[in-house]
Amino acid sequence: MTKTRTFRTLGILIALAVYLLSIATISPAGAETASVPVTVTAAPTTGLVDGSTVTVTVTAGSSVIYGIEARQCSSAGAIDYIADFSPTVSGKCTPTALGSAGADAFKTVTAVSPYSTATLTFKVGKGTSGSFSLQSGGTATVQCDETHACKLTLLLQVAGGTVFQSFPLGWDGMGARFNPVTPVRILDTRTTNTPTGVAGQVPDGGTLNLQITGANGIPVDATAVVMNVTAVLPTGAGFITVWPRGVTQPLSSNLNFVPGDVVPNLVTVGIGSNGQVSLYHQGGTNDLIADVVGYYSPVNGDYFTAVTPVRALDTRAGTGAALARVAQGGEVSLQITNANAVPANATGVVLNVTAVSPDAAGYVTVYPNGVTRPLASNLNFVPGDVVPNLVIVGIGTSGKVNLFNANGTIDLVADIVGYYSPDNTAKQFYPVTPVRALDTRNGTGGVSAPVGQGASIDLTVRGANGIPAGASAIVMNTTAVTPNAASYLTAWPTGVTRPLASNLNYVVGDIVPNLVQVGIGSNGKVSLFNNAGSVDLVADLTGYFA
Template identity: 45%
Template structure:
């Protein structure tokens, strides 16, 4: 490739041999999997993007059956084979992650076409496959279907190697009609492509409840040169089969899958050189000639790349694979010979000489084209705005990208960003109105086609809807449709929130969940953020090995109602208990679910008899605490309250605390987890129950409980006003590790307005309260941290409790002072404080 002088963009290689045969790609170099690393590095050295065609299933053992469909299907349903398959695919992802640059992986050509035959009109969820039943760690919650198979591969890509661009395969014969040989002029190409697109959509192209979706759709025109298999297409497009009907099919496939297309393994044979004499290794074909002279037609159909290569079985290759040095035999002219094989050879491998000349001419003599469209466009709503994120196009069209342009529907003024940008904010939107967005990439030639539309978002602030707590996800049990397995080091798990635990399937923009990390094997941290946007530099939970740590998380929902969880190190089980959600904004402001922040006030302290008798909670005991009517909390019209709950002086046994509405059945959830000798705090947003009270349950041992109320939500029965919530992608606004720690008895003033996605105090809608994840690390003494509105007297409450050697996080919902700032007080010793903003009320 390099000696040809052609500026090739991509270089592809089969990974084959079977996953359990002892001769697969992982054995081609030592140590296991080194071949992939060598290939990626070598490709990168020469300026090529590496492409792997992962073709392992058919060649794996036992592969029983009379035809390829039967052999693929038998392996798909063999638990041992599939466990080895997933392990092998994960190895490839691990090597790709280490490479760290874009890698294209093309999954199993032919397989999805065969499985569409097997489905007989159904979708991929109707065809069996061993996924969860394979016993592969992390796949417990996946369905045992071809759909689950595709979802599993995508989850491995997402968890291990997000730099991998993953492609599925669309076979032109998948519907049962081989459109590559169709001679019926009345045949409906678009309807046929729709069938194939629908099946692929059910197999990881349109949606995936466990991870992302496929980025590309591959297609091949023929297994070999037309001179071998007789699959000639009319280069003049006047008689069938021709190129135009195939382009019609591909255009519809692009429209219905909304994915860029890659034309793969295009035969190398040509009708230009007289070496193409129809002997083995020197077969004729006309597709390379047609494609290079109709590049604009391919681009219009949504094809972003053409990969040339031999399908084997005696086909022409780019080099003189036959080793016969054939140069000038008598010319052979067959089937519409365009250039009649009458050009003398210049090299002994003139089978590939045609590409050497004419692809080189294409790059040097043909003007660059517009780039491909951007991909993975995701929107997150803001106040009268939306923030978009995206991935760069697969190809820049041969000319460097100069900018991106964001367009909205309904239309507003377009937003243009520099070429380095991967996000943009669109302002001037109408709150309560649904919008989608498309993005074009621009180069010197012009704009790309618009990207696929983003997820729909409704700008504005929403009202909080409190729920009775419910467990919606537990990796220990596979609850919530997630794999029954801990989250491994550096892995990301996507969790469906919409439609779970009384959270509506539509109509929610954010969720409040109590997140618990347990069974950790190493010190680590957890980040929770809206799915579909880049992982932020933020954290929600921190722990050491063996700890069980909870923290309340309020997070905006991302694509398709999902949130993403990232674990930094070791493995850890994660539990989600939902406490409420924020409703989609409406044009008419609601009267219920409005937030009213207050300066924190202590409503419970069992150590001194505030809110309850002066006595510890005992094992299995529940106490009810009256909340309404306490200072700054009205006696009626309250739907829920924001508490900071602390367990301290615990003796006898490790335990957990559950906080729930008085009068309702105690849910099977937890809010705090603690051991004897610990003082543990956690934020709780809880619905108010009978008599305006909230109940506290202690599972084991004896413990003191302290609760400080920081605000309340309206229930719509009174005329009380309040603020609405808007989540943001988490952003770090303070980290004293890079400046100066907070000393003993000292207060740090932190401006929050106008930072981390929050509006300024002078904006049309300033923040009244801010939602933060506050983390204390490197403390030198037993101490506590208090957070309160700047300009107010420091209250006799606490938000975090810590001792030397610990890193402790807690969610804080605090009123913003008139200056746009909050205050943070550290009681003793010195401590570093980290603040990540996750949302605001206004």
Template identity: 35%
Template sequence: MRASRAAAFAALMLAAVTALPAAPTAAAATTGQVGPAGTWYSMSNYRVLDTRVGKNVPVGTVGPDSITRLDVTKVLFGITPTAVVMNVTAVDATDNSFITAFPDGQALPTVSNLNATPNHRVTSNRATVQVGADGVVNIYNHVGRVHLVVDLQGYYSDRDGGGDGGRFVVGEPTRLLDTRTAIGGHPGKLVGGTAGVINLDASSVGSPSDNMVVQATVTEPTESAHLTMYPAGQSPWNTSDLNFDPGQTVTNLSYAYTTGDRRLALYANSGEAHVVVDYIGGFVRRANDSSSSGKFIPVNPVRVLDTREGLGAAEAKAAPGSTTRVKVTGLNGVPETVAAVVLNLTGTNAGEDGHITAFRAGAARPSTSSLNYTGNEDTGAMTVVPVSTDGYVELYNPHGSVDLVADVQGYYSS
């Protein structure tokens, strides 16, 4: 494993300021391990790894070129899923680095799930990861030392779970909340503490279930804090969906539980911040629906776009007001026709802050955001994007110039 890691990353660093792996060669991008189709089983954000306290791993930061093993079967009490959705958090990074999660038993892929930096004490991103045949997920840290924290939000399984498993239904991207405006009915910043909790009514989008997929963004925060989303009426969960510093704009995807009448609680532990929530889709339980579409098929992650290298698009930054058309099917076992892909989007080499909207190629561009990137930093966010019948998505950049990187983590069947 050590030799394969060294070979995979022999030419990683394009420049000293970036901590993203370089684009793979065309040959490397055409092979991969495809997992079986699975249905979704949601969890209440269960912490499964924390190097700060030694939860399921030794206490202490992980070092450069290291792999931390997470035994998923063990933490799920004997269940071996096909893939997991987890929030990966980097704490107290000593260098600009990237974190890559991948199935045990597979070669380290040339992708990233999270970009860690000393500029921010805590950085998190959602990751969808295929599970190795032995039930283990590997978490790789490129350079420096860093603490790792992992919260499990749910998993996919190809085994019958009594009809509770869900299939994904693509929704119409919709802005549910923007506290900078009256959208969602809660104008004004979210105030930290239980007294400031926002109970968002999300019933307007007609989600097929109480398990919704949403993209949450925090902007203009006054303090370092975290955002947690959970069903309205409950106490705040002891996990986080977003971690942020003062003045930072951060986006993360969440497979959020709501109440039966589609109410979602938003809680910040301190300070004040504006919050934006965009609806992407939801899950319908197999017990109520016999359709075979919307099952998730994990792949060993594959890079489909890197504008630094001319992979998937021209070798040039995405210009202000530009739309980048990206082919996301036909590689690593992803078929030509899929309902949606799970992407990790990264913005890098930007001179200023900005955002990206990802959407089905040829469709009307929604008034939502998939990634909010920071100038002079590598910024990533996982998202779910519907795919056109010919296998494309589009990435719209409204302002500033930025290099874009996109990694496919899996897809939903059509």
């Protein structure tokens, strides 16, 4: 027994010596993880405040863990490990004292028996005048707070080699930037592409918890997701609510439908606990589809600039394309950059796209020019419809996006409401738990009657419902409820001339939602105009840009 323990201790000491010597010649710059069987998790990594405790769990399977070091890194990009884990080289990362390591910031933490797992806890601090508070009581020159993204980076030595793992840290109140992705289908209950791997309609009153981060190319640092959600052939009238998992289900809705509908709507929603969002369904049974088109991250991405809505495409008038309906299987390639105030360096665009009077049931897919058309849809329609949907899409080659029509012939209209670019003087996104800001049926938002023909209402945004004075634009799901005439709704920043644009189109008796992303006027308000008849309006805020 004594000899066995002695040999085991000697083996660990030899391995530690090898580990310490290896620090000067470790993995090439930029490598995030070596290929050895080690699993590393850290939580929480978002919503952090000064003094938060982060717990790191390391599991090496049958491998022995010989040592762990950690660094707090001011860079949100790839880490240069050769510099950052050498005691003699000044890198971008500062040694961080781990909970069991005492005050020695360079101390290697050794796992306890059986040496294949380790649980470490340490505290993080906000940057104050360029400093970062270590758990040991010292300070270092790492800025890490609401406006400075940073990383926790770990070096682990195991029997199979050296492992590097890093975790972006997101602070409470940290803004996020947009990253477009080629649309990818993450949910389709008609197939086995579901959280349980089993096909089947969602029952009345049913909830799905949908994994967002760590899947389909969405990183763990994402704080909000943008996805097109479609209700397919519901058996009853009802609605869908999407919200961050782990918080109380809000009084809000994202889709409204009647039996037999195929109804899409764009959803921008904060990501909740376990990197998931929840979808609640009420009204008969229903199939649901979700296509991710992008995500927001505090670590990387592009900034948003709102514009007064401008009509970039109207095939009925020859604006932006030929004066002709789009044929079955046809595409419109729409110029985005260097037109309609969108600069050459824009990477993504926000469009309100409307399908007008199709002569067959079908769908439209919007995607970046120059890539393979994805298995996704942005609008679904039946003959005679006038159907809008907000579209956020990456800009492709030659500064263009493509609009594909699957069936029949159709006219297409597209209004630009904003764009994304690397310009860091533009705005970042702050998700909020959905909150009802307007309901003319009960006076929420200051209006307690339907909006009449040719009338506008002004909704106070800044200083209400948690929207700060510095907000420049909002994201809200806006719903037209039981209009008494066919009409359309326009949303725009209060104080400027109402643009030639529309956000919702509806007919008598409809309940029609559409996501609206719109700049806030100089008086802190947005205006909503109803063209004909009268209609009740409901608006649920899901976030803002500042």
